[in-house]
Amino acid sequence: xxxxxxxxxxxxxxxxxxxxxxxxxxxxxxxxxxxxxxxxxxxxxxxxxxxxxxxxxxxxxxxxxxxxxxxxxxxxxxxxxxxxxxxxxxxxxxxxxxxxxxxxxxxxxxxxxxxxxxxxxxxxxxxxxxxxxxxxxxxxxxxxxxxxxxxxxxxxxxxxxxxxxxxxxxxxxxxxxxxxxxxxxxxxxxxxxxxxxxxxxxxxxxxxxxxxxxxxxxxxxxxxxxxxxxxxxxxxxxxxxxxxxxxxxxxxxxxxxxxxxxxxxxxxxxxxxxxxxxxxxxxxxxxxxxxxxxxxxxxxxxxxxx
Ligand code: ASP
Numbered sequence: 001x002x003x004x005x006x007x008x009x010x011x012x013x014x015x016x017x018x019x020x021x022x023x024x025x026x027x028x029x030x031x032x033x034x035x036x037x038x039x040x041x042x043x044x045x046x047x048x049x050x051x052x053x054x055x056x057x058x059x060x061x062x063x064x065x066x067x068x069x070x071x072x073x074x075x076x077x078x079x080x081x082x083x084x085x086x087x088x089x090x091x092x093x094x095x096x097x098x099x100x101x102x103x104x105x106x107x108x109x110x111x112x113x114x115x116x117x118x119x120x121x122x123x124x125x126x127x128x129x130x131x132x133x134x135x136x137x138x139x140x141x142x143x144x145x146x147x148x149x150x151x152x153x154x155x156x157x158x159x160x161x162x163x164x165x166x167x168x169x170x171x172x173x174x175x176x177x178x179x180x181x182x183x184x185x186x187x188x189x190x191x192x193x194x195x196x197x198x199x200x201x202x203x204x205x206x207x208x209x210x211x212x213x214x215x216x217x218x219x220x221x222x223x224x225x226x227x228x229x230x231x232x233x234x235x236x237x238x239x240x241x242x243x244x245x246x247x248x249x250x251x252x253x254x255x256x257x258x259x260x261x262x263x264x265x266x267x268x269x270x271x272x273x274x275x276x277x278x279x280x281x282x283x284x285x286x287x288x289x290x291x292x293x294x295x296x297x298x299x300x301x302x303x304x305x306x
Contacts, residue, residue: 013166070186169216
C-alpha cells in the first residue's frame with residue numbers, strides 16, 4: 001500500500017442547530033477537535049489515539065451532546081454511550097448507559113484493550129472504570145443549565161420535533177492507511193432511562209476496517225440501528241462506491257425507508273472523505289496537511305490555513 005495523506009475528520013452531530021450563536025460555538029468546537037486529532041497524529045500518536053483525543057475534546061465541550069452537555073433522560077439524568085474501533089484488526093470497545101464518567105470514549109477504549117468483551121453497560125461499566133483507576137464524577141456533574149432547560153421544554157411540548165443537537169464522532173487515517181473510528185453521545189432528547197443508542201452499536205454508530213474505510217454516524221438512533229447505517233456505508237464502498245457517494249446514498253435510502261434523519265462522516269482506505277446528512281445541518285471539520293476544511297450547511301465548505 002503506498003503512503004496515504006493522513007486525515008482526521010470529525011462531526012459535532014446532525015440536528016436542527018437553529019440558534020446562530022450556538023452554531024458558531026459548534027463550528028469552533030469541531031475545528032478545534034479536528035486540529036487536536038491531527039496534532040496527536042503528527043506528534044507520533046496512533047490513529048486511535050487521534051480519534052479518541054478529538055472526541056474527548058468534544059465530550060468536554062458542553063455545547064455538544066456528549067459528555068458534559070449530554071441530553072437528559074426523562075428522569076433528568078445523563079446516561080451516555082460510546083464506541084471505538086480500530087480498522088487494522090477490527091478490535092473494538094463500547095459502553096452504554098454509563099453515568100458520571102467524564103470521557104465515555106476513553107472508557108470504551110479501556111473495554112477494547114483491557115477486557116475480552118466488546119460492550120459493557122451501566123453499573124458494570126462504572127465498576128470496571130473504577131477498577132481501571134477512572135474516578136467517577138459527582139452525580140449531576142455532567143448536567144448543564146442548557147440541558148435542564150431543554151428537558152423542561154421537551155416535556156412541555158411532549159417531544160416530536162427532531163433533536164437540536166446530535167452525537168459527536170471522529171474518523172482518522174494515518175500515512176500507512178491505518179483507520180480508526182470513535183463516536184460518543186448523550187442520546188436523544190426525551191429518551192427513557194436505560195435506553196441504548198446506535199452509538200454503542202458497531203456497524204450502526206461506528207465502524208472501521210482498513211480494507212474498506214471508517215464511518216461515524218449521528219441522527220435518529222433507532223433508525224440508524226435498524227439500518228446498520230455505518231456498515232451499509234462500508235458495504236457501499238466495498239461495492240466500488242466512493243466514500244462520498246456511499247455516505248450520501250445510504251443516508252438518503254435510510255431517510256426514505258425509515259422516515260427519520262441521520263448524518264455520517266466517512267474515510268475510505270485511500271483517505272477520500274465522505275460527508276452526508278439529511279437533517280438541516282451537521283457540523284463537521286477535517287484537517288489534511290495544513291488545510292482545515294469545515295462546514296455546517298448543505299453544499300457548504302470553508303477552509304482555513306493552519
Ligand atoms: N444517534 C444518537 C442517538 O440516537 C443521537 C444523535 O446523534 O442525534 O442517541
